[in-house]
Each structure stands twice: as C-alpha cells, then as structure tokens.
Amino acid sequence: MKKILAPSILSADFKILGEQIRETEKGGAQYIHFDIMDGMFVPSISFGMPVLSSIKNLTGQTIDAHLMVTEPVRLMEDFVKCGADILTVHYEACTDLKADIDCIHSLGAKAGVSVKPETPVDVLEPYLDQADMFLVMCVVPGFGGQTFLPGSIEKIRQLRAMLDARGMEKDIEVDGGIHHSNVTQVLDAGANVIVAGSAVYHGSVRDNTERFMEILKDYE
Numbered sequence: 001m002k003k004i005l006a007p008s009i010l011s012a013d014f015k016i017l018g019e020q021i022r023e024t025e026k027g028g029a030q031y032i033h034f035d036i037m038d039g040m041f042v043p044s045i046s047f048g049m050p051v052l053s054s055i056k057n058l059t060g061q062t063i064d065a066h067l068m069v070t071e072p073v074r075l076m077e078d079f080v081k082c083g084a085d086i087l088t089v090h091y092e093a094c095t096d097l098k099a100d101i102d103c104i105h106s107l108g109a110k111a112g113v114s115v116k117p118e119t120p121v122d123v124l125e126p127y128l129d130q131a132d133m134f135l136v137m138c139v140v141p142g143f144g145g146q147t148f149l150p151g152s153i154e155k156i157r158q159l160r161a162m163l164d165a166r167g168m169e170k171d172i173e174v175d176g177g178i179h180h181s182n183v184t185q186v187l188d189a190g191a192n193v194i195v196a197g198s199a200v201y202h203g204s205v206r207d208n209t210e211r212f213m214e215i216l217k218d219y220e
C-alpha cells in the first residue's frame, strides 16, 4: 500500500506557517494534517476555518482534517468549503456516526473514523465498509509532543487483520508520538498514513520530512 506522511501543523511555528508547510511538500510529504480542537471533546483549542482557508492553495498537498470536536456534523460543511479533502471524526464524538460519514461523502470529501487509545478497534466493525480511512490515536488526543502508547501497536495489527479478512485495502492512519525511531513499528503493524507533528516541525522541517520519506519508501 502507498505510504503517506501527514505532518501535523499543530507543532509548526505559526509566524512562518506557510514557509514551513512548503518545506514539508519539498521534502515529499503528501498530506497536511490539520488538527481541529473545540475545547470540549479535548481540553484545548487549536485553529479553525480561517487558517484552513489561508493554507488551502499554498501547496498541492491533500488536507487531512482531524476533527477533535463534539458532534462534528455541525462543522463538516464549513471545513469542506474551506478546503478539507479528508474529514476524520471521532467515534466517541458522534451520536449517529453512519449519518455523519454519509454527510462527509455527500460533501465530496473522504471520511475517516478515529478511536481514542481507550476505545477498542472492534467498535469500527460496522463502519469498515463505509469509511475510507481509520485513525488509531497513539496518544490521548489534545496535545502534540506526547509519548507513544505501546498498546497502539496491537490495535493497528488487529484493525489491519479485520480489513484483510474482508479483502479491504483501506488506509490506517496513526497519530501521536511518532518519531523516526519508532515509525517502523507502526508500519510493520499495518499503518500506512503516518501523522508526525513535533518529529517534523521541531528542528529542520525539510530534513525531518526527508528522513521520514526515506523510511517510508523502504516500505512501498
């Protein structure tokens, strides 16, 4: 499967956000991971529509919006209008997840479903056919720079096995605590879309991106 790097701008230097995003594109990253927080589903607040609109046409990268918000259906249309190509919602945040996935598709975007570390991946079973991507959170959502939770590996393996058993080749995204030193573990477990915030944006953005892409290429 295609291996994709999705640098999370949550760890970017916002004074020079545009320049830094361009560095990730030059380094080969295919996605921009855009973390939306509402101060309810997670304790913090990040950024929203105006920031998304202003980066939309900056590069040719896919905008991968991760909605850490309660009842994301309220905001889906706005985020797609502002430029999101993929909307990932949390299983724990939706009252009617099937309807929400349908809504994302009707807006013309790809739909992802995410689970927090304490949520088992079995809950995704009813949505395997319907959603385009599944996001396994490897830290408690809400902040960048946290430590990878080792229990995530088994969840990724289990989810990949669930998809393989049904003959489905769908994307498994992983998010939280991923660095150059542990990315091969999540790739080995079956993840193919790699979110990295601090590991890309702290230090040389171009070098960090290129180092990830070299590792990902070996897994193609």
Ligand code: DX5
Pocket: 008, 009, 010, 011, 033, 035, 066, 139, 140, 141, 142, 143, 144, 145, 146, 175, 176, 177, 178, 195, 196, 197, 198, 199
């Ligand atoms: C956390 C966010 C992540 C975050 C990852 O709730 O969803 O996307 O930016 O940051 P790192 O890679 O530093 O753990």
Ligand code: ZN
Pocket: 008, 033, 034, 035, 066, 175, 195
């Ligand atoms: Zn995220």
